[in-house]
Structure formats: structure tokens, C-alpha cells
Amino acid sequence: MTDVSLQSLSRRFGDNVAVRDLSLDIESGELVAFLGPSGCGKTTTLRMITGLLRPTSGDVQFDGESVVEIPTERRGAVMVFQKHLLFPTMDVAQNVGFGLKMAGVDKSEISSRVSEMLRLVELPGLEERKAHELSGGQQQRVALARALVVRPKVLLLDEPLANLDANLRITMRQLIRSIQSELGITAIFVTHDQEEAVMLADRVALMLDGVLQQVGSPDVFYRSPRTTEVARFFRNGNFLAGTRTGSTVRTSLGDVTVDSARVPAGDGPVVLTIRPEEIQLASNGSGQSNVIPAMVTSVIYMGSFTRLVLQVGDSTWHVQGPAGLQATEGTSVHLRLPTEHIWLVEEDSVPQETEGNVAV
Amino acid sequence: MTALDTRPPDAETQPEVFEDVTDPPSLIGRWTRRVAITSIVVFVGLPIFTLLIWSFAFRWNFPDLLPSEWGNRAWAYVASDSSRTFEGLWNSTKLAVLVTIMAIVVGLPASRALGQHDFRGKSTVEWLLMMPIIVPTLVATMGIHQIFIRMRLTETLFGVALVHLIPAIPYFVLVMASVFANYGTALEETAQSLGANKIQVFRYVTLPAISSGLLVASMFTFLISWGQYVTTLLIGGGTFVTLPLVLFPFLSGASHSNAAAISLVFVAPAIIVLILTSRQLGRDSSAMGGFGKL
Amino acid sequence: MKDILRLPFMLGPALGIVVLLFGGGLVVGLGQSLGYFPAIGLRDFTFEHYASVLTDSNFLRSLWLTFRIATVTTILSSVIAVGLALVLRQKFAGSRLSSFIFQIPLPVPHLVAASGIILLITQSGLIARFGTAVGILDTPADFPALVFDRAGIAIILTFLWKEVPFIGLVVLAILQSVGPQFEEQARTLGANARQRFFSVLLPLIMPGVLSTSIIVFAFTFANYEIPLLLGTRFPATLPVIAFRGYQDPDLALRPEAMAVSIVLAVVAVLLLVAYRRLARYAVK
Numbered sequence: 001m002t003d004v005s006l007q008s009l010s011r012r013f014g015d016n017v018a019v020r021d022l023s024l025d026i027e028s029g030e031l032v033a034f035l036g037p038s039g040c041g042k043t044t045t046l047r048m049i050t051g052l053l054r055p056t057s058g059d060v061q062f063d064g065e066s067v068v069e070i071p072t073e074r075r076g077a078v079m080v081f082q083k084h085l086l087f088p089t090m091d092v093a094q095n096v097g098f099g100l101k102m103a104g105v106d107k108s109e110i111s112s113r114v115s116e117m118l119r120l121v122e123l124p125g126l127e128e129r130k131a132h133e134l135s136g137g138q139q140q141r142v143a144l145a146r147a148l149v150v151r152p153k154v155l156l157l158d159e160p161l162a163n164l165d166a167n168l169r170i171t172m173r174q175l176i177r178s179i180q181s182e183l184g185i186t187a188i189f190v191t192h193d194q195e196e197a198v199m200l201a202d203r204v205a206l207m208l209d210g211v212l213q214q215v216g217s218p219d220v221f222y223r224s225p226r227t228t229e230v231a232r233f234f235r236n237g238n239f240l241a242g243t244r245t246g247s248t249v250r251t252s253l254g255d256v257t258v259d260s261a262r263v264p265a266g267d268g269p270v271v272l273t274i275r276p277e278e279i280q281l282a283s284n285g286s287g288q289s290n291v292i293p294a295m296v297t298s299v300i301y302m303g304s305f306t307r308l309v310l311q312v313g314d315s316t317w318h319v320q321g322p323a324g325l326q327a328t329e330g331t332s333v334h335l336r337l338p339t340e341h342i343w344l345v346e347e348d349s350v351p352q353e354t355e356g357n358v359a360v
Numbered sequence: 361m362t363a364l365d366t367r368p369p370d371a372e373t374q375p376e377v378f379e380d381v382t383d384p385p386s387l388i389g390r391w392t393r394r395v396a397i398t399s400i401v402v403f404v405g406l407p408i409f410t411l412l413i414w415s416f417a418f419r420w421n422f423p424d425l426l427p428s429e430w431g432n433r434a435w436a437y438v439a440s441d442s443s444r445t446f447e448g449l450w451n452s453t454k455l456a457v458l459v460t461i462m463a464i465v466v467g468l469p470a471s472r473a474l475g476q477h478d479f480r481g482k483s484t485v486e487w488l489l490m491m492p493i494i495v496p497t498l499v500a501t502m503g504i505h506q507i508f509i510r511m512r513l514t515e516t517l518f519g520v521a522l523v524h525l526i527p528a529i530p531y532f533v534l535v536m537a538s539v540f541a542n543y544g545t546a547l548e549e550t551a552q553s554l555g556a557n558k559i560q561v562f563r564y565v566t567l568p569a570i571s572s573g574l575l576v577a578s579m580f581t582f583l584i585s586w587g588q589y590v591t592t593l594l595i596g597g598g599t600f601v602t603l604p605l606v607l608f609p610f611l612s613g614a615s616h617s618n619a620a621a622i623s624l625v626f627v628a629p630a631i632i633v634l635i636l637t638s639r640q641l642g643r644d645s646s647a648m649g650g651f652g653k654l
Numbered sequence: 655m656k657d658i659l660r661l662p663f664m665l666g667p668a669l670g671i672v673v674l675l676f677g678g679g680l681v682v683g684l685g686q687s688l689g690y691f692p693a694i695g696l697r698d699f700t701f702e703h704y705a706s707v708l709t710d711s712n713f714l715r716s717l718w719l720t721f722r723i724a725t726v727t728t729i730l731s732s733v734i735a736v737g738l739a740l741v742l743r744q745k746f747a748g749s750r751l752s753s754f755i756f757q758i759p760l761p762v763p764h765l766v767a768a769s770g771i772i773l774l775i776t777q778s779g780l781i782a783r784f785g786t787a788v789g790i791l792d793t794p795a796d797f798p799a800l801v802f803d804r805a806g807i808a809i810i811l812t813f814l815w816k817e818v819p820f821i822g823l824v825v826l827a828i829l830q831s832v833g834p835q836f837e838e839q840a841r842t843l844g845a846n847a848r849q850r851f852f853s854v855l856l857p858l859i860m861p862g863v864l865s866t867s868i869i870v871f872a873f874t875f876a877n878y879e880i881p882l883l884l885g886t887r888f889p890a891t892l893p894v895i896a897f898r899g900y901q902d903p904d905l906a907l908r909p910e911a912m913a914v915s916i917v918l919a920v921v922a923v924l925l926l927v928a929y930r931r932l933a934r935y936a937v938k
Binding site for chain 2: 661663664665667668669671672673675676677678679680681682683684686693737738740741744746748752754755756757758759760761762763764765766767768769770771772773774778780782783784786787794815819820823824825826827828831861862863864865866868869872875876878879883893896897900911912915916918919922923926
């Protein structure tokens with residue numbers, strides 16, 4: 001039930017700036033996903049929140065009070081790592097009860113709370129087992145139980161599902177999500193998998209190279225990515241440069257109408273983008289607005305949909321259509337870009353200074 | 361043998377570089393550390409330092425802190441034939457090398473069997489091989505003395521080497537079994553599937569992989585033989601003279617300088633071995649870890 | 655399948671040497687202790703030598719001395735070694751040099767260690783001289799007798815010098831291979847330094863400490879050279895008494911010497927098995 005506030009958090013290792021000026025407010029009970037590729041600073045940020053690492057500058061606050069001077073063991077920010085780190089000499093019950101024992105909770109209460117928590121993670125009756133006797137999924141659930149049973153102020157999960165196979169990951173995600181919202185614990189979940197982030201989180205915070213790129217509810221990253229980098233991370237590489245006047249963007253491949261009410265304001269040079277799923281194939285180029293020519297480079301059948309790789313002007317675009325979509329490699333086609341799905345991004349050449357809640 | 365998972369943490373998720381800006385609040389405070397390090401340096405260094413000074417002392421009486429007269433007399437004595445130092449050095453070296461080679465020949469296959477295979481009676485075999493560590497070897501040496509006399513093995517290099525093997529083999533196997541256990545057979549199987557024959561596999565795959573552990577195990581074996589006194593005395597009959605036998609009388613005598621000088625000769629090859637292998641000791645934890653698996 | 659057939663060949667030589675030489679030596683020794691000594695014409699089996707040995711109060715005193723020295727050495731070296739390993743596992747300025755210095759005693763033969771330590775702690779040794787220079791002492795006799803003393807302090811110090819780095823390096827190897835991850839996890843769960851040591855670290859290093867301390871106990875219990883050099887002549891430790899008896903030109907005394915050594919062996923094995931059982935039980 002704790003609010004977490006990160007204020008201009010920075011961390012450098014020698015010359016390397018791992019986290020640059022990160023500011024973010026997380027509400028009590030919220031699950032925020034820190035998303036980004038390896039090395040982008042998300043694990044470093046988690047370690048600063050839990051206290052295993054000191055920020056070079058900036059502040060971490062729980063419920064409005066700075067916790068940077070409070071050592072990890074008294075902070076109440078419990079971490080679940082990618083490796084389950086179950087203590088090998090203890091059995092499941094002792095592992096789960098560990099935090100309670102450290103806090104001096106009375107034995108019988110530990111015992112009942114442990115059983116209760118094991119039920120919650122769907123592992124009833126496994127108290128006597130040793131860590132190495134369990135499967136990967138069971139081990140992670142025990143690790144989760146161990147973290148939750150102490151009723152932490154903040155729950156930090158550092159790619160906890162990365163070592164599990166795909167199906168297990170899906171069930172575990174649902175389990176984590178349901179327990180977290182049932183118990184109302186503020187949680188931060190680090191992952192490099194955007195599907196995972198989108199499925200789990202109330203809000204997603206995308207980090208690239210130590211900088212917070214964009215924060216918002218998951219749909220924001222699909223409908224209105226702030227920069228080309230953000231769009232690319234979410235599997236959209238379709239960009240077209242042009243000059244905007246009012247609602248019209250003049251490009252080298254034709255004029256395109258945008259929805260002024262929806263896209264960011266400002267005339268002049270812009271870059272427009274549209275998601276592969278929203279593009280339609282038009283029968284011919286004449287008589288329709290928002291149609292641009294393209295050349296089909298390859299047609300890839302993906303089972304439940306078909307992907308087209310096309311040459312659009314100087315760049316490569318992708319179109320995702322229904323499984324039965326017909327197209328021939330080497331032919332020219334026309335792409336219709338529906339106005340309501342066009343977005344204007346910023347050309348991302350310089351890491352931006354972050355703004356607090358950039359929920360667009 | 362334990363089932364402890366001793367693989368190193370994943371570099372991807374736990375980079376070396378996580379150091380706190382201020383001193384990490386750990387189990388050891390700064391002052392405790394300083395006291396500990398000083399103690400180590402002093403406690404380790406003092407005896408050696410003392411030996412060094414004494415070996416160059418000509419006259420050094422109580423209560424002087426430093427010799428009143430320096431000299432090379434002890435070293436001259438060491439170099440002379442009457443001290444039998446070189447004879448002892450040569451015998452010790454021959455002996456230790458022979459023992460090490462024999463231990464490797466006999467111990468490698470045994471370690472591999474124990475480290476990589478499970479079989480019925482494995483526990484018994486382990487206990488049998490470790491016997492000389494638990495049971496005092498002096499007992500067995502005294503017992504076998506008579507037999508060796510009858511077999512004319514006493515006063516020979518080979519006989520003494522055999523007796524040195526008794527404590528050497530268990531330590532060798534203890535270290536190498538752990539190395540083999542950590543090593544696993546996957547690499548060899550891959551090589552075989554690529555067409556390598558047994559000899560090639562051993563030479564190009566196995567040997568390089570176990571080499572640092574083998575170095576540590578060999579070093580221990582060498583040193584075990586190097587330091588043996590009473591077993592050499594008994595089976596060597598007093599005529600087969602190794603360095604410890606040369607040194608021993610001086611230790612209970614009054615000539616500190618000579619004792620110091622011979623001690624330093626005795627310790628020199630061991631220090632050389634240390635320098636050669638200390639990098640291995642630091643890097644390869646599977647070798648040292650072998651001692652933790654009794 | 656082929657491997658199983660090869661196993662006897664792989665294990666055979668090593669087992670053979672140990673069983674034949676060591677086991678054989680034990681059997682012969684046992685025989686002699688029971689009075690079977692054809693060389694001087696004794697062919698009957700008797701327990702009289704054991705009886706006389708075990709009822710001899712001097713023998714019992716020696717047994718106690720041997721036990722005491724081995725126990726004190728083992729406990730002290732284990733505790734000190736764990737402490738030093740905890741210091742050395744961190745990275746700090748000079749940590750690599752310190753670890754290297756810590757390793758130095760490993761290859762140094764016990765006799766050399768004894769040699770250096772004698773020169774340091776006898777009543778006219780370097781430390782005593784330092785004491786006079788600083789003004790604490792006046793004559794050699796003012797410095798406590800640490801060598802040839804009843805407590806065996808010089809013996810224990812020599813063993814400590816050698817065994818602390820041995821145990822310490824094994825514990826260090828374990829700590830380094832495990833890494834800080836479990837402690838970090840424990841910290842986030844609320845464990846303070848003392849709790850982390852006892853609940854997380856100690857269980858992890860315990861098997862290694864146990865194993866090396868068994869080796870140390872066995873070694874110090876059975877060692878001949880160091881107590882001979884640095885200890886009292888009377889009471890002497892068991893190995894010294896055994897070998898002294900063995901060297902006696904009067905061969906009739908040999909069976910008794912062998913009885914002493916067999917008792918030495920039996921006691922050593924019993925103590926170590928008991929220690930191992932006890933320690934395993936305590937860990938649970």
C-alpha cells in the first residue's frame with residue numbers, strides 16, 4: 001500500500017551512465033512494468049529502489065519519505081530475482097517463512113501464514129520439500145510466496161519469468177497479476193518482453209540506454225509512440241518523412257491527411273508512422289486519399305496472419321494482414337493509410353529529458 | 361560428497377560492476393578488515409622474515425634485535441658437502457617428482473571414475489581411498505616396514521616413493537574427483553561426435569579443461585612428498601637422505617643460523633611452485649573446493 | 655555400457671596401492687600388537703599388550719594431550735579461517751595481495767614453519783627480544799615458556815600457521831563461487847548482518863568447514879614431527895610415544911609400541927566418525 005516516487009534518479013559506474021535522470025511516480029497498488037532491452041538500466045533502477053545500490057544522485061521516496069539512507073534490510077522493498085535463489089539448505093516452509101523469522105514473528109503465526117501463502121500460489125502441501133526437488137515453475141512460485149508473505153511495501157520483480165518456458169510464463173504472469181491486485185501490493189516488474197509488459201501492467205515505462213523514453217498505459221505505446229525508437233521497440237518500423245501544413249502532410253510519395261485533433265500539434269517537418277496491422281491494401285492508386293505506392297519484397301505466411309515486407313520510397317515497411325492476403329513478390333501495390341491510425345513521432349536522435357507522467 | 365550447486369552466478373544478470381558509491385554495509389567493517397589484514401601479513405611474514413635474518417647472522421645474541429655481526433657462514437656450510445644439503449635437495453626432488461608422476465598415473469583414472477560415474481559400492485571405494493587421511497599413516501608405515509625389509513625395498517628411492525604414495529593418493533583423488541565432477545562429459549561427447557578418437561579427445565579436450573585442477577592436485581602431491589620426515593626416516597633407513605632429514609637435527613640443536621639456512625633451501629622450491637600455481641588457485645575454485653567434499 | 659567394464663581398471667591401481675600398502679601395514683601392525691611377531695619367535699595371540707598400554711597412566715596422559723592439542727587446533731583454526739575468509743572475499747585495495755600472502759603458508763613444509771616459529775617464540779627468540787627492546791622484559795626468563803611447555807602452545811601455533819590458510823582458502827573458494835546473491839536476497843527480505851551470517855552464509859560454508867576441519871584434526875592428531883620438536887618429552891603425544899617404542903632396540907617392546915599405535919589409529923577413527931555424525935546432526 002505504498003506510493004513510490006523516483007526523483008531524478010541517476011547512477012553512473014565510472015564513465016558509464018547506467019540510469020540518467022529518471023523520474024516517475026508510482027501509485028499505491030499499481031503494477032508498473034519497466035520494459036527495455038538488456039543493459040538499458042532497468043535492473044540498476046530496481047537495485048536502487050531496494051537499496052542494494054546507492055544512487056549517484058536523485059531520490060527514492062516511499063509514501064513521500066526519502067528512503068535512500070535506509071539500508072535494504074529495513075526498507076521493505078522485497079526483490080524476486082530471475083534465479084529463484086531459494087536457500088538451498090532450507091526446505092520450502094523455511095524459505096517462505098524466512099522474512100517472517102528475521103522479523104521475529106512468532107513460530108505458529110509463521111506456520112499459518114506460510115501455509116496460507118503456499119495455497120495462494122497454488123502449491124499447497126509442499127512445505128517439507130527441498131528447493132532442488134521442485135520444478136522451475138514451482139521454484140519461482142515459492143520465491144514469489146517468500147516475497148509476498150512479509151507484506152512488503154514494494155514488490156520488485158527482476159525478469160522473474162525469463163528462465164521459464166513459454167507456456168509456464170503465461171500461467172505465471174496471470175498468477176502474479178491476480179495475487180498482486182488481490183493483495184494490493186505496489187509492484188514493479190522488469191522485463192525485456194513487450195508482450196509480457198503489455199499483458200501484466202497498469203502502466204508501462206520504456207527505458208532505452210538508461211533513459212526513460214515513455215510512460216503510460218500499454219495501449220499508448222501502440223497508438224501514440226513518442227519516438228521512432230519507441231515505435232521500433234514495439235515492432236513498428238513504418239516511418240515516412242514529410243512536411244505538415246494543417247491536416248495535410250506532403251510526402252515524396254503523395255499527400256496524407258492526418259487527424260489534427262489526435263496527433264501532436266505543430267506544422268513543419270514531421271515523421272509519420274502507422275502500425276503494420278492498420279495498413280490496408282488498395283486496389284489501385286487513383287481516386288482515393290491517403291494512398292501511397294509500394295513494392296512487395298516478400299510475402300511471409302505466419303499461420304494466423306500474413307506479413308508483407310515492402311519497399312516504400314527509401315525505406316522498408318511491414319504490413320500485417322489476414323492469413324488469406326494475396327500478394328506477389330516483385331509487384332507494386334498501393335497502401336491505404338487510414339487517417340485515424342496515423343501518428344506523428346519525434347525523430348529520436350538525442351536522448352530526451354524525461355517528464356514525469358507522460359501519459360498521452 | 362555434497363550436492364551443492366557451485367556454479368558461478370550468471371554474468372548477464374549480476375554484473376561485476378555493482379559497487380556502492382559508499383562502502384557497502386557488509387558483515388565486515390572497515391576497521392575489522394584492517395586488523396585482519398595486518399594480522400595476516402604479520403603472522404605469515406614474521407616466521408619467514410626471522411628465518412631470513414638468522415640465515416645471514418654470524419653473531420646474534422640476546423637481547424639484540426638485529427645480528428651484531430652478519431655473515432655467510434651458514435650459507436657456506438649449506439653449500440658444502442659435509443652438510444649433505446645438495447644431496448638431500450637432489451633426493452627430495454627426485455622423490456617428489458617420482459611420487460607425483462606415480463600419483464597422476466594411478467590417481468587420474470580413479471578420480472575420473474569417482475567424479476563422473478555412479479556405481480554400486482562407490483561409497484565404499486571412497487571411504488577406502490580416503491582411509492590414509494583419517495587413519496594415522498605412521499601406524500601403517502611401521503607395520504609395512506618389516507615387509508619392505510623382506511622385499512628389499514627399504515633404503516631405495518622406489519620404496520620410499522611407495523610409502524609417500526600412501527598419503528598422496530587420497531589428497532590427489534580428493535582434488536581431482538571434484539575437478540572431474542565439475543567438468544562433465546558433454547565436451548568430450550561433442551568432440552567424439554565430431555570424429556575425434558580417444559587419444560585426440562584426451563589431448564585436445566580433456567587435458568586442457570582439467571589442466572588447472574591437475575596443476576593444483578600435482579602441487580599438493582609434490583608438497584606432501586616434499587615434507588615427509590618420519591616415513592622417509594623409517595623406510596629410507598637413515599641412508600636415503602632427503603632435505604627434511606638434513607634439517608631435522610639442526611632444529612633441535614643450537615645452531616640457529618644453519619637451521620635457518622637449510623630451512624630456506626627446503627622451502628624455496630615450494631615457494632616457486634606456489635608462484636606458478638597461485639593464479640590457478642584463485643581462478644579455479646573447483647580444485648580447492650575438492651577439499652570441502654570429504 | 656563399456657564404461658562399467660572399465661571401472662575396475664580405472665580404480666584398481668589406486669585402490670590396490672592403498673589397500674595393499676596401507677591396509678596391509680595396518681594388518682601387520684595389528685598382528686604385532688596382538689603378539690604375533692615371528693621375527694623374535696612370538697606366535698601366540700594375546701591382549702596383554704593392550705591391557706598394559708591402556709592401564710598405563712602415562713599413556714592416558716599422552717592420549718589426553720594429543721586429543722587436547724588436536725581439538726584446540728581444529729576449533730581455533732576453523733573459527734579464525736572463516737573470519738579471515740569473510741574479510742578476503744571482498745574487493746578492496748590490496749585484496750589480491752592479501753590473498754596471495756594468505757596462501758603463502760600452504761606450500762611451506764611444517765618443519766620450516768616450526769623452524770621459524772621456534773626462533774620467534776623461545777625465551778630468547780625474536781619476540782622476547784622485541785619485548786626487552788621496548789622495555790617490558792628484562793631477562794629471557796621473563797618471557798613465558800611457550801616451547802616445551804605443558805600446554806603445547808608452540809605446537810598449536812605452528813599448526814595454526816599452516817592450517818588456517820588451508821581451511822580459509824577452501825571457505826574462500828566456496829564463498830566466491832556462491833557470490834553475493836543469496837545475501838542480497840536475504841537483505842531484501844529483512845535480514846540484518848548477523849542474521850545473514852548465521853542463517854544464510856554459515857549453512858552454505860558448513861560442509862566445506864566440516865570437511866577441512868576433519869582433515870586438520872586427523873592430521874594434527876597423527877603428526878609426529880611437530881610435537882617431537884616443540885613439545886615436552888614427557889608427556890609426549892601418542893605418535894611420538896609409538897615411534898619411540900618402535901625404535902627401541904629391544905624388540906620385545908615392539909608389540910607394545912604397535913599396540914599404542916593401533917590404539918592411536920582406533921581412537922582417531924572413532925573421534926572422526928563421531929565428529930562427522932555430530933556435525934551432520936547439528937546442521938539439521
